[in-house]
Amino acid sequence: MKKKKKGLKYWITKMDNYFHRYIRLRDTNDEGYGNCYTCNVPLDFKRTQAGHFINRSLKATRWDERNVKVQCARCNNWMEGRQFEFSLKLGMKLAKGLLSRSTMEWKKSEEDYAVLVAYWKDKCEYEESKKVWKK
Numbered sequence: 001m002k003k004k005k006k007g008l009k010y011w012i013t014k015m016d017n018y019f020h021r022y023i024r025l026r027d028t029n030d031e032g033y034g035n036c037y038t039c040n041v042p043l044d045f046k047r048t049q050a051g052h053f054i055n056r057s058l059k060a061t062r063w064d065e066r067n068v069k070v071q072c073a074r075c076n077n078w079m080e081g082r083q084f085e086f087s088l089k090l091g092m093k094l095a096k097g098l099l100s101r102s103t104m105e106w107k108k109s110e111e112d113y114a115v116l117v118a119y120w121k122d123k124c125e126y127e128e129s130k131k132v133w134k135k
Helices: 008-026 073-078 083-090 092-101 110-129
Strands: 033-035 042-044 049-052 068-071
Touching (some): 008 068, 008 110, 083 092
Antiparallel strands (some): 033 042, 049 068
């Protein structure tokens, strides 16, 4: 019997979940505290969001670690990521590089996404192992 494919939407959602969790783990200390990248407000892990400099709709930079930092809900949602402040902190060279990369084509198969999901899952598990707070 042929195994039914899950579909790209399934894999993209799964990858987003692991990738965003990884960013939030990466950008907080061992106790789970960090600061918003754009306004520097202190945040605990549960209040962090993975904010994108280049919009998530552009897949070539959607899962690029350099493009995503911890943000508070105010900056990420209500202030649309505060892209100008984000770009200043990234620096001109990186911001331009990400802008250029964002226009590249991104075509992946379900198998490619499955490999990437496993990669981000492993990175999450590694970051979680360094934390001293309860998940």
